[in-house]
Amino acid sequence: MKKRCAEVLPFLGALGDGAIAEGDRTWVQAHLASCAACPDRLSLFVAQGAALRERVQARSAAVSFDGFADKVLARTRAEKPHVLEGTGVWTREMFGAHRGAFAGAAGFALAACMALAVVFIQPQPADDGAEASQVEEVDFGTHDGAVLQLPHDTTVIWMSDDRGSSK
Amino acid sequence: MKLALLLLGGLLAQADAGGPDPAGAAAVPAQHVRITVRAIAASNEPTAPAGLDAKLAPIATHLESFGEQFRFRSYKLLLVETVDLDWKAGAQIELPGSRSLQLTPRQLEPDGKIRVHLELLGEHPAHSRKLHTDYAIQRGGTILVGGLRVDPDDEKSGKLLIAVTQEMEK
Numbered sequence: 001m002k003k004r005c006a007e008v009l010p011f012l013g014a015l016g017d018g019a020i021a022e023g024d025r026t027w028v029q030a031h032l033a034s035c036a037a038c039p040d041r042l043s044l045f046v047a048q049g050a051a052l053r054e055r056v057q058a059r060s061a062a063v064s065f066d067g068f069a070d071k072v073l074a075r076t077r078a079e080k081p082h083v084l085e086g087t088g089v090w091t092r093e094m095f096g097a098h099r100g101a102f103a104g105a106a107g108f109a110l111a112a113c114m115a116l117a118v119v120f121i122q123p124q125p126a127d128d129g130a131e132a133s134q135v136e137e138v139d140f141g142t143h144d145g146a147v148l149q150l151p152h153d154t155t156v157i158w159m160s161d162d163r164g165s166s167k
Numbered sequence: 168m169k170l171a172l173l174l175l176g177g178l179l180a181q182a183d184a185g186g187p188d189p190a191g192a193a194a195v196p197a198q199h200v201r202i203t204v205r206a207i208a209a210s211n212e213p214t215a216p217a218g219l220d221a222k223l224a225p226i227a228t229h230l231e232s233f234g235e236q237f238r239f240r241s242y243k244l245l246l247v248e249t250v251d252l253d254w255k256a257g258a259q260i261e262l263p264g265s266r267s268l269q270l271t272p273r274q275l276e277p278d279g280k281i282r283v284h285l286e287l288l289g290e291h292p293a294h295s296r297k298l299h300t301d302y303a304i305q306r307g308g309t310i311l312v313g314g315l316r317v318d319p320d321d322e323k324s325g326k327l328l329i330a331v332t333q334e335m336e337k
Binding site: 138139159160 | 228298299303305310311313
């Protein structure tokens with residue numbers, strides 16, 4: 001095979017199918033006119049194409065599409081998707097179709113939860129004496145004394161010994 | 168939707184108003200105030216049984232807090248008396264050493280605490296006032312008053328510790 005024949009060979013199939021670019025058609029046909037072997041090669045390509053088309057048409061004519069849709073539906077019913085897969089599809093479809101409504105409902109639910117939390121969650125008393133007994137000023141009379149606030153809400157009023165003052 | 172918004176609005180309004188009344192019975196105060204007074208001998212005498220008298224279990228946590236500061240070796244219950252008092256009606260409880268304690272519940276505070284007037288009186292017959300004060304105490308709370316000798320004439324008798332407990336109404 002000559003060098004020019006090797007260059008023309010990839011274009012022979014397209015030429016036989018009538019699908020070659022216009023820019024290539026001229027120089028490919030010019031070579032075919034001057035070459036002894038390449039027209040035979042082109043004839044072979046054309047014959048092979050015709051044989052393939054005939055074969056495909058024969059097979060497609062033999063295929064029956066009667067009840068095709070029913071068969072597809074029956075098969076989808078027989079092969080039910082997994083629950084999670086179905087839920088995922090349902091969620092995507094629903095959320096996509098009602099995005100605004102879902103966003104509004106979620107905002108409303110969040111606000112309702114916060115309101116309920118404010119109502120029902122009472123602040124816990126801190127263990128810092130805030131809930132302890134409150135003693136106003138103590139009048140110890142002639143005695144000395146003090147008021148102590150101890151852990152566990154323990155309030156102590158302590159006064160000095162009364163010996164001497166009571167005698 | 169409107170119903171839900173009305174419900175939310177109502178809840179928010181309630182929360183804004185401060186939620187449920189913490190006193191619970193603030194609008195309708197209990198008719199009686201139940202107070203338990205325990206007189207305790209707190210002593211460091213080696214002859215006294217060490218530790219807490221088993222009868223003092225109801226106020227053990229308070230006495231343990233007290234003991235961490237005052238370091239007495241022994242706590243013995245001398246007397247216990249529970250009184251049901253009407254509002255602004257006082258009661259006098261006799262204590263060891265011829266002394267007495269006067270308690271008068273004065274009012275129910277908005278936060279649910281009970282304001283009580285307390286007076287500790289000295290020995291008979293003078294019955295001079297040793298101390299007096301007003302305090303506010305929550306239900307179940309205990310206040311400790313002490314420092315006097317159990318027996319004014321006996322240094323080894325220990326210190327008189329008076330535990331005044333505001334009982335929880337059943």
